[in-house]
Amino acid sequence: MDAARAGALAVMFKALGDPVRLRLLSMIASVPSGEICVCDLSGAFPLTGPTISHHLRILREAGLVGSSRRGTWVYYRPVPAALTALAAALDPPGRPVTVTS
Structure with a gap:
């Protein structure tokens, strides 16, 4: 992993170092419609x-979520490429897959 990639990933992992932000990202990423209103998160x-x-x-600045304003509300959606990058960093290629029950 080069220094630039490590730096970008570190920003994302640092943002997830807080339990509230980790829960927020989980909620945003798991909503079936693909986006959720801040009013539903609060x-x-x-x-x-x-x-x-x-x-x-902080999640937005780390590139983990995107947002758009509609009237007085802001809607948040996950950034798939960022989540894929995090997953790839945690599961390097060539590592054998172990299934546990």
């Missing part, structure tokens, strides 16, 4: 709106 945490927005900003 209720899942005992945190203020500005705190949730702060965590979402």
Whole structure:
């Protein structure tokens, strides 16, 4: 892995180092419609709106999620290429696959 790739991945992994951000990304990535309103994310945490927005900003700046504003609400969607890059870094090619039950 070259230094540039390691740096980019480190930013993403650092963003996921917080349990709230990890849960937010999990929620965003698992929604069937492909995107979710911040209004639907906020209720899942005992945190203020500005705190949730702060965590979402970090995920966005790390390139893990994208967003679009519709009226007063912001909708978030995962960035598939970023999730693929994280998965590839955790599962290097040539490693034997072990299935556990």
